[in-house]
Amino acid sequence: MGISDMVIAVAILAAASYLLYISLWKKKGNCCGYGCSGGGCGKK
Amino acid sequence: MTAEALRKENIPAAEARVPQRGELRPVEKRTITVAVAGNPNAGKSTLINAIAGSRLHVGNWPGVTVEKKEASFEYAGARIRLIDLPGTYSLSPYTQEEIIARDYLVNERPDLIINVVDATNLERNLYLTVQLMDLGIPMVMALNIFDEAQAKGYRIDVGGIEKMLGIAVIPTSATKKSGLDELLKSAIATAKDPQGHLPQQLNYGEDIEMAADFIAGELIAGHPALIERYPRRWLLLKLMEGDGHVQKVTGFGGNLLEEALRHLKRAHGEDIEAVMAEARYALATGLTREVLQKPELPKTELTEKIDRVVLHRVFGIPIFLAAMWIMFKLTFDLSKPFADWIGAMISGPFKRLAEALLGAIHAPAWTVSLATDGVIAGTGNVLVFVPMIFAMMFFITFLEGSGYMARAAFVMDRAMHSIGLHGKSFIPMLLGVGCNVPAIYATRTLENPRDKALTALLVPLMSCGARLPVYVVFIGAFFPKHGGSVLWSLYMMGILLAIGMGFVFKKTLFKGEAPMFIMELPPYRMPSLRSLLIHTWEKGKHFLIKAGTYILAVSIMVWFLLNLPWGVEHKKDSYLGQVGAIVAPALKPLGFGTWEASSSLIAGLVAKEIVVGTMGEIYLKKEAANEAAKPSLGEELKEVGSSFLKAAGESAANITSTFGITSISAEEDAAKAAERSPLRAELKNQFTPLAAYAFITFVLLYMPCVVAAVAMVQEFGTWKWYGIAFGYQMFLAWGVACLVFQGGKLIGLGG
Numbered sequence: 001m002g003i004s005d006m007v008i009a010v011a012i013l014a015a016a017s018y019l020l021y022i023s024l025w026k027k028k029g030n031c032c033g034y035g036c037s038g039g040g041c042g043k044k
Numbered sequence: 045m046t047a048e049a050l051r052k053e054n055i056p057a058a059e060a061r062v063p064q065r066g067e068l069r070p071v072e073k074r075t076i077t078v079a080v081a082g083n084p085n086a087g088k089s090t091l092i093n094a095i096a097g098s099r100l101h102v103g104n105w106p107g108v109t110v111e112k113k114e115a116s117f118e119y120a121g122a123r124i125r126l127i128d129l130p131g132t133y134s135l136s137p138y139t140q141e142e143i144i145a146r147d148y149l150v151n152e153r154p155d156l157i158i159n160v161v162d163a164t165n166l167e168r169n170l171y172l173t174v175q176l177m178d179l180g181i182p183m184v185m186a187l188n189i190f191d192e193a194q195a196k197g198y199r200i201d202v203g204g205i206e207k208m209l210g211i212a213v214i215p216t217s218a219t220k221k222s223g224l225d226e227l228l229k230s231a232i233a234t235a236k237d238p239q240g241h242l243p244q245q246l247n248y249g250e251d252i253e254m255a256a257d258f259i260a261g262e263l264i265a266g267h268p269a270l271i272e273r274y275p276r277r278w279l280l281l282k283l284m285e286g287d288g289h290v291q292k293v294t295g296f297g298g299n300l301l302e303e304a305l306r307h308l309k310r311a312h313g314e315d316i317e318a319v320m321a322e323a324r325y326a327l328a329t330g331l332t333r334e335v336l337q338k339p340e341l342p343k344t345e346l347t348e349k350i351d352r353v354v355l356h357r358v359f360g361i362p363i364f365l366a367a368m369w370i371m372f373k374l375t376f377d378l379s380k381p382f383a384d385w386i387g388a389m390i391s392g393p394f395k396r397l398a399e400a401l402l403g404a405i406h407a408p409a410w411t412v413s414l415a416t417d418g419v420i421a422g423t424g425n426v427l428v429f430v431p432m433i434f435a436m437m438f439f440i441t442f443l444e445g446s447g448y449m450a451r452a453a454f455v456m457d458r459a460m461h462s463i464g465l466h467g468k469s470f471i472p473m474l475l476g477v478g479c480n481v482p483a484i485y486a487t488r489t490l491e492n493p494r495d496k497a498l499t500a501l502l503v504p505l506m507s508c509g510a511r512l513p514v515y516v517v518f519i520g521a522f523f524p525k526h527g528g529s530v531l532w533s534l535y536m537m538g539i540l541l542a543i544g545m546g547f548v549f550k551k552t553l554f555k556g557e558a559p560m561f562i563m564e565l566p567p568y569r570m571p572s573l574r575s576l577l578i579h580t581w582e583k584g585k586h587f588l589i590k591a592g593t594y595i596l597a598v599s600i601m602v603w604f605l606l607n608l609p610w611g612v613e614h615k616k617d618s619y620l621g622q623v624g625a626i627v628a629p630a631l632k633p634l635g636f637g638t639w640e641a642s643s644s645l646i647a648g649l650v651a652k653e654i655v656v657g658t659m660g661e662i663y664l665k666k667e668a669a670n671e672a673a674k675p676s677l678g679e680e681l682k683e684v685g686s687s688f689l690k691a692a693g694e695s696a697a698n699i700t701s702t703f704g705i706t707s708i709s710a711e712e713d714a715a716k717a718a719e720r721s722p723l724r725a726e727l728k729n730q731f732t733p734l735a736a737y738a739f740i741t742f743v744l745l746y747m748p749c750v751v752a753a754v755a756m757v758q759e760f761g762t763w764k765w766y767g768i769a770f771g772y773q774m775f776l777a778w779g780v781a782c783l784v785f786q787g788g789k790l791i792g793l794g795g
Contacts, residue, residue: 005408009604012414016600020650023593 075116075123076235079149081176082160083169084131085566087188089113091160091218092128095228122232127154133168135175137289149179150274155235156182158227163193163200163215164567166336170328173209177243178278182234183211184241186227190215197339204335210244245277248323251308256280258304263296270294284308285317347567351451360455367448368535373528375435376516380527381694382431383516385687390424391664391722393680414603421664422599422657426591429513429653430584436509437583438576440478445571445579449474463546464554469499473542476506477535478583480748484755498546498554500756501769504748505542507535509587510652514743517656521724522733530737534744541745541776553768590651598654602647602661615640615662620647634742634778635735635785645742651749656723663726734794738785745777 082088096115113128129148130141137143149157159176161169176183185205193200205213212230216223234241247253259280263271270279274294282290283301291297305316312319354363395416402412443449453470460470469487476483483503487496507515515534516527523530605620612618616625616639624643631637631645640662648655731739747770748756756766788794 005410008408008411012600013604016597020594020597020601023590023597 075125076156076232077125077127077152077154078156078158078231078235079127079129079152079154079181080158080160081129081145081149081172082131082186082188083133083162083165083172086131086160086162086165086169087218088128088131088160091186091188091216091224092126094218094221095224096126119228120232122235124228124231126158132172134172137287149176149181150278154181155238156184156231156241158184158186158231159211160186160188163187163190163198164196166193166200167328167332170331171324174246174324174327177209177211177246178281179275180242180277181275182238182241183209183243184227184230184234185209185211185213186223187213187215188218190223191217191220199337201335201337205331208244208331208334209246211241246327248281248320248327251311252284252320252323255284255304255308259283259301262300262304267294267296270296281320285320347447350568354448354451355454360451361459364452364455365536367443367452369528369532371436371439371443372531372535375432375439376519376527376531378695379431379435380516380520381691383428383520385691386430387428387723388687389684390420390428393684394424395420396680410607413607414600417661417664418603419596419599421660422602422654423591423596424660426513426595426653426657429516429656430587430591432512432516433509433587434580434584436512437478438580441576441579441583442571445569445575447566447568450566459543460546463498463543464550465495465498465546469495469502472499473503473506473539476503476508478509479586480504480506480508480752481755484752484759487759494554497760497765498549500759500765501549501772502542502546504752504769504773505538505545505745507538507744508652510590510749511743513653513656514648515740517659517724518727518731518736518740521727522731522736534740537741537780538744541780545772545776587653590653595651595654595657598647598650599657599661602654602658606643606661630778631742633786634781635738636731636742638730640730641739645746648743649747649750651751652743655743659727660723663730664722732794734785734788737788738781741784742777742781745773745780747773747777 080088080092092113092115096113096117113126115126117124117126127148129145132139132142132145135142135146135149137146148154157176157179159173161173173185187200187202187205190200200215202213202215205211212234214223214227214230216227218224248256256277260276263276263279279290279294283294283296284305308316308319354360356363398415398420399412402415440449443452452474456470457466460466472483472487480503483506484500487499487503511534515531519527519530602620606615606618608619615621620643621639623646624639624641627642627646628637628639631642636642640659643662644655644658647658727736748766753766753770756769757763
């Protein structure tokens with residue numbers, strides 16, 4: 001695995017981690033539709 | 045700014061005049077704040093949407109996660125700010141919604157209230173009206189769903205209501221957008237002359253009024269600041285009711301209050317809150333009798349006729365179970381051909397297209413593997429189940445919209461009481477069938493913290509949509525002939541175990557009786573196709589968002605974990621494989637003690653759909669490159685179109701032949717399915733049917749996903765309940781899956 005491969009791999013993993021962080025933790029997941037009018041889903 | 049200062053700045057007197065206390069600026073020069081209040085199901089949201097449309101801004105009430113809708117707009121030269129209060133049946137401080145609505149009205153004092161009243165359910169809605177009138181805020185009543193009331197033959201004396209309550213009453217139909225202009229005009233007229241539109245003070249009866257007068261005298265003499273600060277009538281009645289919150293903030297109570305209530309208690313009993321509620325109901329009933337004439341019905345209404353059957357003491361629960369079975373059967377039959385089609389497209393044309401694109405840009409070979417064996421095998425195998433999710437959401441929406449779901453909660457009321465809850469707790473649990481996360485948030489509608497915590501602990505046992513892909517891939521592989529029944533058995537297992545665990549919790553963590561609750565049963569309605577489609581989309585779209593966000597992210601991570609350390613020969617030696625191998629022995633008694641199964645279950649801790657995605661990444665072998673066999677783009681597109689039409693035909697045939705998935709030749713179908721869905725074919729080599737059922741049972745029951753964990757922590761402000769849920773569910777999942785596998789082996793169902 002060359003340097004360029006490592007850079008690409010780290011970039012992809014960083015992007016995936018960021019995506020996981022914002023979608024899972026920061027946005028508290030995704031509401032599945034039910035009860036949203038009742039205020040669920042962790043909207044801020 | 046003082047008058048002297050104004051003179052110095054040479055500001056014209058007319059413009060510079062500072063409004064005196066109690067005097068409002070003309071409506072043309074200020075924003076009219078309108079609070080929209082009403083019962084749940086009175087059409088409040090529809091009314092606000094119809095008035096505000098795209099101007100509606102959705103946020104949250106401060107400090108809580110209850111949704112707050114707000115809209116500002118100009119109408120007839122006036123600037124109006126609409127605030128949507130949570131739907132409540134009363135202003136008693138028991139639920140979060142009631143507290144929010146009450147606090148807003150008492151502390152923020154909007155210019156007026158639009159009180160949305162369901163004309164088809166006048167008496168019950170007037171209970172809240174009576175409480176709103178106590179606040180002394182100018183009010184306009186939107187007599188909503190008026191068209192439906194008329195269609196039912198109800199004759200409502202609108203003028204009579206206006207006269208008796210002293211407020212403007214406007215018949216509206218939010219769904220047909222009728223009466224909305226009149227409502228807004230009336231709101232502006234009320235805001236222009238608030239003193240002329242104050243609601244009448246309703247008489248609660250001699251004894252209550254006498255006590256109220258006594259307290260009023262004491263307050264005026266000893267606590268004038270309180271009278272200034274709070275709506276007087278409301279304050280008096282709340283003090284009499286013994287409202288803990290009001291007594292605490294006012295510091296009024298003790299002997300003076302006892303003296304005021306002495307006669308009232310002697311005449312009506314100790315529970316003054318109940319006396320007041322009775323008085324309000326009496327007012328609502330009396331008013332309804334005066335203004336509403338219902339037609340004499342020669343025969344029972346349709347709703348009552350249906351209810352006699354579906355709410356039957358004996359047949360109610362079997363009917364509910366049958367309705368659920370039909371729903372799952374239809375879901376499976378309708379969507380399976382489309383799921384197969386998407387599976388075939390993803391593993392065929394899309395995979396080849398991704399390979400071709402990455403080859404064209406000379407991407408490193410491992411990125412091609414990441415795209416095809418990671419992203420496409422992972423996310424793609426989850427996307428296959430989009431048709432199932434949407435089909436199920438469609439049927440659930442139909443049952444909700446038709447009014448049956450409320451009946452389901454009603455028939456389950458007795459079973460719920462056996463576990464120390466009431467039927468109202470079954471509603472969040474039913475919502476959990478769609479997704480556990482909003483179901484956990486929905487527990488906030490329950491009054492007492494004990495019910496909330498117990499319901500939230502049981503909600504994850506309800507089989508959510510995220511688990512559906514796992515079931516379906518295993519059902520497709522092992523039980524294609526009995527898809528609907530196996531699916532139904534899993535959902536029922538979740539409900540029965542929830543009842544069982546509820547019983548255990550009642551005896552241990554949550555001792556005590558369930559409070560009584562009156563459940564509302566809306567009339568049966570045929571939901572419109574438009575509303576069905578909108579709500580289905582609202583519920584299902586989040587599955588697509590999940591697929592594009594954290595399922596995609598986890599698929600990428602799983603690929604790396606399956607390919608690290610770099611250059612690893614066998615997936616078993618990868619990081620994920622090594623962790624899976626450590627966990628595998630614990631799963632051996634359950635029939636699936638392989639590193640592949642345990643690795644998939646570990647990845648599924650994030651979200652349960654990921655179990656399937658990870659299996660796709662682990663089990664699917666890399667296909668040998670065969671350039672010669674690759675079809676051209678034109679052939680690929682032709683295949684996409686023709687196979688879609690074939691899937692649509694199969695789906696229609698399944699539905700029209702009643703429950704006809706079995707009408708397809710099972711052998712032929714299995715062979716084709718293996719070709720179309722390589723994951724299913726591979727699973728058949730890895731699991732026995734009994735082990736497969738034990739595996740899906742484990743997936744149904746093992747720990748709530750990370751998002752559900754976040755929801756529980758957010759809702760209860762502690763990790764305690766999630767910790768308990770995690771612990772008991774892991775134990776339960778292991779125990780039940782073990783029972784299924786070992787019990788099945790014992791009775792000769794294979795191994």
